[in-house]
Amino acid sequence: MYEYDVYEQRCPTRMVLERLADKWVVLVLGRLSEQPLRFNQLRREVQGVSQKVLSQILKKLERDGLVNRRAFATVPVTVEYDLTPLGRTLTAPLSALTDWAETHIESVLTAQQQYDSAQGERDAEEVSPPPPRNHG
């Protein structure tokens, strides 16, 4: 509806897409969709995130209204993160992505092997002779 279009460079929706289309964001929101987690729990679950990036991401997600941050006055301070109702509406779309990765990984690996092994043939690249249509 309206004039929003992610393909336009300055559209706010583009900013949102840039936030979501990030490997760490997908993984963090995926874990939080299962249960609330604390900072270091998240860090261990999402293998490979640095502390810096994780805290940056959580801050941005909180600002976007996708993640909720609660601090408890325990001995070492306890901070718990969980999804907001808005963040929950992302669970299905994002898990569709990770699901796709896990179900089609074999096809992708096969394609990569074929591509790599056909390297020599592409060096003698053959272009199709007939022009498809004019382009001006």
Place this chain on the structure above:
Amino acid sequence: MYEYDVYEQRCPTRMVLERLADKWVVLVLGRLSEQPLRFNQLRREVQGVSQKVLSQILKKLERDGLVNRRAFATVPVTVEYDLTPLGRTLTAPLSALTDWAETHIESVLTAQQQYDSAQGERDAEEVSPPPPRNHG
């Protein structure tokens, strides 16, 4: 199935997710899902991509078996890109992402404004008194 898990750092599915969870990849595949496009057509449609990044992405997507590249021996060479059957299985999951961005953009913008205007209050941050559970 099996032992694939995107949350493990060295899992091949993680590599695939890293390819998909990229703003340019989402936009490129989104346009190609509508119709085959040539290089410069894509460049104009996906506003903001540099030529370098676009060619890098198309090469990787071709290697992953998601995109098909065909060259025609026209006067200036014509190169056409379109989705493979495997790439087509990504159309629904990816358009779910862009659709989310366009339908929830208002909520996100509102959340950002609230977050920014409540900046002063968070400087005097109040932690919840009761500890939720022990953590060791």
Place this chain on the structure above:
DNA sequence: TTTTTATGGTTTCCTCTGGAAACCAGTTCC
């Protein structure tokens, strides 16, 4: 004739982000 436009890229340069690791404050465990 010279300039401009188009094709599809590659290469160079520079900035900005991401990752690794150190550091910080406070308390409990050994």
Place this chain on the structure above:
DNA sequence: GGAACTGGTTTCCAGAGGAAACCATAAAAA
């Protein structure tokens, strides 16, 4: 007296991304 836990911030460096130039070729425009 350290070591380890909590949740981060800061520093430093390498690598990725964006802007722009460059490449070859040909048609169209001036």
